Amino acid sequence: MLVAFLMRANVDLSAYGLSPVVFGPAFLVLVAAAVIFSFANWRCPACNGYLGRGINPKFCSKCGTELR
Ligand SMILES: [Zn+2]
Structure with a gap:
Protein backbone atom coordinates (compact mmCIF):
# COMPACT_ATOMS: atom_id res chain seq x y z
CA MET A 1 0.00 0.00 0.00
CA LEU A 2 2.80 2.40 0.91
CA VAL A 3 4.71 1.40 -2.22
CA ALA A 4 1.70 2.11 -4.40
CA PHE A 5 1.32 5.47 -2.72
CA LEU A 6 4.96 6.33 -3.34
CA MET A 7 4.71 5.26 -6.98
CA ARG A 8 1.70 7.48 -7.46
CA ALA A 9 3.54 10.30 -5.71
CA ASN A 10 6.44 9.87 -8.13
CA VAL A 11 4.03 10.21 -11.04
CA ASP A 12 2.64 13.38 -9.49
CA LEU A 13 6.13 14.80 -9.06
CA SER A 14 6.96 14.01 -12.67
CA ALA A 15 3.79 15.75 -13.78
CA TYR A 16 5.03 18.91 -12.09
CA GLY A 17 8.37 18.64 -13.87
CA LEU A 18 10.24 17.63 -10.74
CA SER A 19 12.68 14.76 -10.92
CA PRO A 20 11.80 11.85 -8.61
CA VAL A 21 15.52 11.12 -8.44
CA VAL A 22 16.11 14.43 -6.72
CA PHE A 23 12.91 14.70 -4.75
CA GLY A 24 12.46 11.01 -3.97
CA PRO A 25 14.74 10.86 -0.92
CA ALA A 26 13.43 14.14 0.47
CA PHE A 27 9.88 12.99 -0.19
CA LEU A 28 10.56 9.67 1.56
CA VAL A 29 11.74 11.54 4.64
CA LEU A 30 8.60 13.66 4.50
CA VAL A 31 6.36 10.58 4.17
CA ALA A 32 8.19 8.83 7.01
CA ALA A 33 7.68 11.87 9.22
CA ALA A 34 3.99 12.02 8.25
CA VAL A 35 3.52 8.31 9.01
CA ILE A 36 5.23 8.63 12.38
CA PHE A 37 3.15 11.72 13.14
CA SER A 38 -0.12 10.00 12.22
CA PHE A 39 0.75 6.93 14.29
CA ALA A 40 1.56 9.15 17.26
CA ASN A 41 -1.81 10.89 16.92
CA TRP A 42 -3.93 7.88 15.97
CA ARG A 43 -5.28 7.51 19.46
CA CYS A 44 -8.62 7.71 21.19
CA PRO A 45 -9.12 11.11 22.86
CA ALA A 46 -11.01 9.49 25.73
CA CYS A 47 -8.85 6.53 26.73
CA SER A 61 -12.31 -0.36 19.95
CA LYS A 62 -10.98 0.01 23.47
CA CYS A 63 -13.63 2.07 25.27
CA GLY A 64 -16.43 2.48 22.67
CA THR A 65 -16.29 6.27 22.58
CA GLU A 66 -17.83 7.68 19.40
CA LEU A 67 -15.22 9.30 17.16
CA ARG A 68 -15.62 12.05 14.65
ZN1 LIG B 1 -11.10 4.91 23.70
Missing part, protein backbone atom coordinates in the same frame (compact mmCIF):
# COMPACT_ATOMS: atom_id res chain seq x y z
CA ASN A 48 -5.70 7.26 24.67
CA GLY A 49 -5.86 3.76 23.22
CA TYR A 50 -4.48 3.02 19.79
CA LEU A 51 -7.31 3.00 17.24
CA GLY A 52 -6.01 0.13 15.12
CA ARG A 53 -5.70 -0.09 11.35
CA GLY A 54 -9.08 1.30 10.31
CA ILE A 55 -9.01 4.34 8.02
CA ASN A 56 -11.92 6.07 9.71
CA PRO A 57 -13.17 4.22 12.79
CA LYS A 58 -16.53 5.31 14.12
CA PHE A 59 -15.97 4.02 17.63
CA CYS A 60 -12.96 3.38 19.78
